[in-house]
Structure formats: structure tokens, C-alpha cells
Amino acid sequence: xxxxxxxxxxxxxxxRIVEGEFEDGERLDEVxxxxxxxxxxxxxREALRMLAGSGLVELIPRRGxxxxxxGIVELVEMFEVMAELEALxxxxxxxxxxxxxxxxxxxxxRACEQALDKEDPDGYYHRNEEFHQLIYKAxxxxxxxxxxxxxxxxxxxxxxxxxxxxxxxxQSMEEHALILRSLEAGDPExxxxxxxxxxxxxxxxxxxxxxxxxxxxxAAGV
Numbered sequence: 001x002x003x004x005x006x007x008x009x010x011x012x013x014x015x016r017i018v019e020g021e022f023e024d025g026e027r028l029d030e031v032x033x034x035x036x037x038x039x040x041x042x043x044x045r046e047a048l049r050m051l052a053g054s055g056l057v058e059l060i061p062r063r064g065x066x067x068x069x070x071g072i073v074e075l076v077e078m079f080e081v082m083a084e085l086e087a088l089x090x091x092x093x094x095x096x097x098x099x100x101x102x103x104x105x106x107x108x109x110r111a112c113e114q115a116l117d118k119e120d121p122d123g124y125y126h127r128n129e130e131f132h133q134l135i136y137k138a139x140x141x142x143x144x145x146x147x148x149x150x151x152x153x154x155x156x157x158x159x160x161x162x163x164x165x166x167x168x169x170x171q172s173m174e175e176h177a178l179i180l181r182s183l184e185a186g187d188p189e190x191x192x193x194x195x196x197x198x199x200x201x202x203x204x205x206x207x208x209x210x211x212x213x214x215x216x217x218x219a220a221g222v
Contacts, residue, residue, distance in 0.1 A: 006046035
């Protein structure tokens, strides 16, 4: 069978869940999916374990893997917590970031800009993820970085979904510039505020997320 990594399979299934191809509560049949992706069941099972870790799949012993869509309220609550975690990372990073870390952050920001120029939301998302993880590391608190990455992983498909809204990538890039300037200036409050605003789901951003969720057929009953 063709070689395909568990992470690649996880990303594909994750995106299809968010886009509504798999319904809430639907059982993911291993045999069918293995044939569909042209892989053995070993990387597929690893991908399902990854999805279970992100909360999009529930693994039930002797029954299998079942899709789990978070409700819109739960989703917004997760974004609220994520915004505060990122704000704290920014506050600490503004005091602790090294010149080398600032240089890496600038490179990550340029990579995001290149993806924007190519109108590549998926590429932008991956570079954006790196940008944020560099800030988590620069905060100099390993516990905080671990918790931030854990929730970042949980929200990965939904943050990715947001980038498909018209104008969102450009807006995100402008926000990155503000974040980078505040970290270069060593301004904890500016870094904290710019990261909180960058992640918070409110106003038009909330309506974009809700609209995307409803189009994917997941908001029923919420």
C-alpha cells in the first residue's frame, strides 16, 4: 500500500469532519477508511487516536471510533480560554524573548505572508501555527506552553476554518505585525492585548465561524 503518515491521514479526516462530510455520532469504519486512503489499518488507527486526543473523535472500546462535533457554545468557550492563554504567553514573551527567538518569529511571519500572497489558507494555517508556537516557547514557561499547544490542537480545524472567510488571512497577517512589533518593543501589555484580540471570537468573526459551522451542518440542536 502507498505510504501515508498517520498525521496526514488525521489532517484529512479532521478537515472532512469539520466540513460536514462525517456527521455527529457517525461511526468511522476502519476497513472502509483504510481502503479509501490506500493505507493499512496501523496508521489509520494512530490517526484516530490523534483525533480522539483533539476531541473530534470518541473511541469506545469494542465499538469503534465515533465522530463528536462540539456545540457552538463549547467552541466559543474554548476560544475564550485560548485567547487568555495566548495573552499570557504574549505578556511573558515580551519580557523573556531572546534576539534569536525574535528572528525566528520574523521568519515565521514572513512565511505567513508568502502563503497569503499565494492565497493558500492551508499553507497559511501551518505557518500561523508555527508563529504561535514560537511565542508559547518564548514565554519561558513549559507548563503554559504545553497547555496552550494542547488547546491549539483542539481548536486546529476551527481556526483553520476561520481562515477561509473572505479577508481573514489579510486581517490575521496585519494582527501578526502588531504582535511582532509589541514583542520587539518588549511591551507586555501591548503583546498581551494584541494576542487576545487576535484569537478572541467576537463580532464579525463570531458570525463568520457560526455561518461556516451551520453550512457544514453541525449547528443543528445547538
